[in-house]
Amino acid sequence: MTFYSADPARGQHACLVLAHGAGAGQRHPFMVTIARGLAERGIDVVTFDFPYMAQKRRVPDKAPVLEASFRETVAEARQRVGPDRRLFVGGKSLGGRMATHVAAEGLAELQGVVLLGYPLHPPGKPEQPRVVHLPRITVPVLIVQGERDAFGTPDEVKPAFASLGARATLHVVEGGDHSLRVPRSAAVSQQDVYNGVLDAIAGWVQSV
DSSP states (O other): OEEEOOOGGGOOSEEEEEEOOSSSOTTSHHHHHHHHHHHHTTEEEEEEOOHHHHTTOSSOOOHHHHHHHHHHHHHHHHHHHOTTSEEEEEEETHHHHHHHHHHHHOOTTEEEEEEESOOOSOTTOTTSOOOTTGGGOOSOEEEEEETTOTTOOHHHHHHHTGGGGGGEEEEEETTOOTTOOOOTTSSSOHHHHHHHHHHHHHHHHHHO
């Protein structure tokens, strides 16, 4: 578990437990960029590795194992930051999906969920949506989705979260793929894209 302490001058009294995607762990540059950027914006961030990643296995664990690992990390994070922090969970791709599982099952004092590229379905298989559990989520959810995401475009994701009504907020990354990367020909730099995403997350967390 890695702890990124919030800038006290911009403290939001919020802690986000952020899980990695299927193919890379908490030390991946994307995860570090997001965690550091949110800490700079006043949010404590905790990252961790699922068991299979910590054990250097390539195939992810089954959902119950991933969910248990997530809950254990949340419990540790609560002890670290204290009871005055508002709790959020989230993640990139697989990590975000597991965050929705944990939220749907119920997590005490959870304030919201942050999803970075929700894997709505396997690439090219829209007939296999991962949506059955979503209506059971009772807290606000922020979905940050790339315009070109092969795991689910914003147009696909929006109706998938429609059951949450006003609790669901969709932030679209123009030209972004599943990892929110934009083409080199884009009018903005990749860092500018990340800064926009970080500002959107920080603003949303403050508003919840």
